[in-house]
Amino acid sequence: MIQTEDLSKAFGDFIAVDGVNLRVEAGEVLALLGPNGAGKTTTVRLLTSVLRPTRGRAWVAGFDVVQHPQKVRAHVGVLTEHHGLYARMSGEEYLLFFAELYGLRGEDGHQRVHALLEQFGLAAAARRRIGEYSKGMRQKLALVRALLHSPPVLLLDEPTSAMDPENARIVRETIRSLRAAQHTIVLCTHNLTEAETLADRIAIIRRGRILFNDTPEALKHHLLGTPLYEIRLAQPWDGSLPPLPSDVEIVDRGSDWIHLRIGDPHQTNPLLLGVLTAANIPLLTFSELPRSLEEAYLRAMTVEEPNAMA
Amino acid sequence: MQWPEALQPIWIIARREIRDQFRDWRILAPILFLTAFFPFLMNFFAQQMLDFVRRYGAELVGERMVPFLMLVVGFFPISISLVIALESFVGEKERGSIEPLLSAPLEDWQLYAGKLVSSMVLPLLAAFLGMGVYTLGLALNRVTLPPLEVVLQVFSLTFFHALVMVSGAVVASSQATSVRAANLLASFIVIPMALLIQGETAIMFWGRQNAILWWAVFGLLVLAILLVRVGLAHFQREELLGRELDTLDLAWGWRTFVRHFRGEARSMLSWYKEEIPRTLVEMRWTLLIAATLALVGLGLGVHLAQRFPLQLDLSEVQTNQRLSQWTTLWPMGSSYTFTTILGQNLRALFLGMILGSFSFGVLGVLPMLTTMGAVGFLTQALSNNGVPPFLFIVAAILPHGLLEVPALWLATTATLEIGLGMITPQRGKTFSEALLAGIARWFKIMLGMGIPLLVLAAAIETWITPQIVRYLLFQ
Incomplete structure (x- = not known):
């Protein structure tokens, strides 16, 4: 579990992280989104006790990041922005080195390393120098390093950015299985589709401050307003529409489609369908228009004043 | 935490780095040259020098030259330790490999000591090997070997030269923001070290070295302790990641x-x-x-x-x-x-x-x-x-x-x-x-x-x- 209270970090006059309040439970994935320089990496470094906060507090896996930095580091697996690999070592040697640093020595370390190499499809390349690895293989190796000691908390910075779709899928599946195994995961990413599919909650950070922190759906609702619905007609319809329920607003209309905004879809949609059917309007489909997280994110970036949302 | 357990991470870090050094031909090539070839050159030089001064009845100069050349044979390989140590932290920072290490559950002193040990082992090994080869060469050429105490002094001086240079260079490496900056700071180590060796050489030629050289060894030990202390006192993970610019503010x-x-x-x-x-x-x-x-x-x-x-x-x-x-x-x-x-x-x-x-x-x-x-x-x-x-x-x-x-x-x-x-x-x-x-x-x-x-x-x-x-x- 991760919890922060007013977590802040300043480098001289520059405030990199400003009063961040977060809570990520076990078995939850939080996607931390934000433009470059927003404070994502600094937040991750604060949560790994590599940086000391200038204000506020944070607990990771139950340990205070200032009071117990060693315990925090021992309970966190981190995939850093720079993968931090040693080009002259083989993948196996590299993992065994970190396994030893994390206390996995002897046969335990070997078994764990080989199991993970197998899981991530790196077993065949285990004895090759890392310098010969492709970008994607390097990223997988760095991820394996983060998972070596089965940490209860994972901080993953762009885990699939350099991977082909097949490998990205393996990583996403791994993240899902880790969530199911009650690991706490913070995902820093610019891949909004990935964030949407993996994260239980999205936190948008800008200039060191958390602007929004909620479920993807609630975030879209908050930033993009109530959802839009589309009615597709089986044939062009130019007749007038019957009187619609009061919270239905027609946003736009074409010859064979209508876009509607509905105040309370749960209550109104059955009524609306009944009204339209009764009026013999040739309905083909009735569906919610998909709204991407990207739209919501871009809207968030235009918010003038930070409107912190717990 | 028990001592053996606390020391283990130091060895894990050092072992990885030493293995890495053995794979880097830019480190291995000069070390091999200085171990395998240079001592023979010094042997030859010592022999020529002894023959030359003997002609003028100045055997004493030749005798004093023998331990001095041993010091030289040892010094060249350990000078490589400076290069290794200078890039120990800042080099990893530049290559982006420092952060996973800083995120590992290591105490600052363990990380620091690991880097210190790894910078010293290979060059010192080469230095001692070179000095051994040089001494063997002297024996084979039937040159009178220096007294055991002097040999011990030269070995001790070599060890402490390496320790002082490495501890100073690791301080520079952990404080500098780039390898270039660390190399520039190296002059603060190289120049005093050069002066020190000149002083030690003077003492050797002076001939009353027995007590004074031990004092020099002691002085180097104190200096090394101070430098290690400085390095540990100011080693901050945060500083290694936080600073990017070299500008004088x-x-x-x-x-x-x-x-x-x-x-x-x-x-x-x-x-x-x-x-x-x-x-x-x-x-x-x-x-x-x-x-x-x-x-x-x-x-x-x-x-x-x-x-x-x-x-x-x-x-x-x-x-x-x-x-x-x-x-x-x-x-x-x-x-x-x-x-x-x-x-x-x-x-x-x-x-x-x-x-x-x-x-x-x-x-x-x-x-x-x-x-x-x-x-x-x-x-x-x-x-x-x-x-x-x-x-x-x-x-x-x-x-x-x-x-x-x-x-x-x-x-x-x-x-x-x-x-x-x-x-x-x-x-x-x-x-x-x-x-x-x-x-x-x-x-x-x-x-x-x-x-x-x-x-x-x-x-x-x-x-x-x-x-x-x-x-x-x-x-």
Whole structure:
């Protein structure tokens, strides 16, 4: 579990992280989104006790990041922005080195390393120098390093950015299985589709401050307003529409489609369908228009004043 | 945590790095050359040198050359340790591999020691191997080998040269923001080391090396401990990741200096009434150390005067002649004498501070040691020549010394504090900030107390002490 209270970090006059309040439970994935320089990496470094906060507090896996930095580091697996690999070592040697640093020595370390190499499809390349690895293989190796000691908390910075779709899928599946195994995961990413599919909650950070922190759906609702619905007609319809329920607003209309905004879809949609059917309007489909997280994110970036949302 | 368990991560880090070095031909090639070829070259050179000097009956020069060349054979491989150590932290930072290491559950000292050990092992191995090959070559050529003690001294010196260079370079590497900056800082290690080796060489050729070279080994050990301490005290994971720029920020330097100089004072009066006393209280233990050093200096002076007795010609005619010469050079009661005395004292203490800043405070005690040593020496020398020392102290030293010695004491304490600031962990302070804070404290103490005391002392020494001396000693 991760919890922060007013977590802040300043480098001289520059405030990199400003009063961040977060809570990520076990078995939850939080996607931390934000433009470059927003404070994502600094937040991750604060949560790994590599940086000391200038204000506020944070607990990771139950340990205070200032009071117990060693315990925090021992309970966190981190995939850093720079993968931090040693080009002259083989993948196996590299993992065994970190396994030893994390206390996995002897046969335990070997078994764990080989199991993970197998899981991530790196077993065949285990004895090759890392310098010969492709970008994607390097990223997988760095991820394996983060998972070596089965940490209860994972901080993953762009885990699939350099991977082909097949490998990205393996990583996403791994993240899902880790969530199911009650690991706490913070995902820093610019891949909004990935964030949407993996994260239980999205936190948008800008200039060191958390602007929004909620479920993807609630975030879209908050930033993009109530959802839009589309009615597709089986044939062009130019007749007038019957009187619609009061919270239905027609946003736009074409010859064979209508876009509607509905105040309370749960209550109104059955009524609306009944009204339209009764009026013999040739309905083909009735569906919610998909709204991407990207739209919501871009809207968030235009918010003038930070409107912190717990 | 048990010691073996605590030491294990050091070995894990060192082992990985050493393995990495064995795979880097840029490190291996020169080491192999210096181990396999260079000792034979030195053997050949030693043989030629011995044959040459023997022709002129100067075998002694040849004999002294043999251990010197052994030192050279050892020094070249260990110079590579400097390169390895310089890039130990900052090189990893540049390659982006430092962060996973910093995120691992390692204590700072374990990470630091791991880097220290890894930088030393391979070059030292090569150095000792080279020295072994050189010694074997000497034996095969039937050259008289140096005594075992000298061989031990040369091996010890080589080990400690490596330790000092590596510990200094690791400090530079953990403080620098780029490999380039670390390489530039290396001159602060290479130049003193070169001077040191020249000194050691002189001692070797001088021939009375037995005791003195062990002192050199001891000095290197102390220096290495200080450097390791500095490195550990200022090793901050945060600094390694936080700083990116090498630009000299004079404005920041000035603001830092002023902040530490002003302290918590809000006005000139509160600075004088509260900040200065607070600083003195903070320095109480260092004041005690400086006082002890003053007594040591005094004792040393007395000891030297006893060991090297000085015959003084204190006949009235001679003394009067010298006094008249001195008064021509230094007119008694003139403002020129006053400014000269004051200027000399200020210059000596300022130089002490500068030296102290470069030597963790160690060389900053020189003005205190030499002054007190001179007082002790003179007192004892006068006593040896029948002049009552008590009278000399009361007449020639005490009037202005009562103010001058405390000023010296305070300045020495503040200089020692600069060094202590550098070797003590300073949470939230960088190495530069700790240094600036120490220098600001020195100026605070000097402006607040030292300079006023020195001004008064110079005035007394110019206008009052000579009168008392004339009255009491030369009636």
